Amino acid sequence: NAGVTQTPKFQVLKTGQSMTLQCAQDMNHEYMSWYRQDPGMGLRLIHYSVGAGITDQGEVPNGYNVSRSTTEDFPLRLLSAAPSQTSVYFCASSLQGPRNTGELFFGEGSRLTVL
């Protein structure tokens, strides 16, 4: 059972470089989201999507772009990486969204370092 798959698991970037963190789920979940986890800050929501073609901003969206062209995939793009984006990134999905089910299924995380 694949669940939520994130790639890559580790990445080192230089300031100003761009990259995409990939997230795919095989559970036919409508809702997908991206969080970042930083020491002492817990998890903070970056962007989320309630279905294909629909995205919205979370608590810390600046510096990140997302798109949702299919139900399965929800990539997170960093257009010009900054050291402040050094973090562990988690993708999470839910069948119908937190309001209905409350349970998010998380990927294993992607650790990003920006030098």
Place this chain on the structure above:
Amino acid sequence: GDSVTQMEGPVTLSEEAFLTINCTYTATGYPSLFWYVQYPGEGLQLLLKATKADDKGSNKGFEATYRKETTSFHLEKGSVQVSDSAVYFCALDRDDKIIFGKGTRLHILP
């Protein structure tokens, strides 16, 4: 805005000790409340939840009761094990978002 406040960690206990991790929330309306757990090197997973006042969520020996009068959702376990060592997150739902607390790291000593 809506928020969740958890007790600062780390919390260190001996095996078989009683555990309480405090969680209080600020929210308009009546959110659902959750505890998630993160084991080392993994993503978060749902531990338990409660959807309305006075509900008790329970799983794997852990319990938490939704207390509207004190806006609290404290996590308890009667006898912890080394395998319970993890980071625990209290959370609430708001519209299409789950809002997490900062997490409490728990160390259980054998």
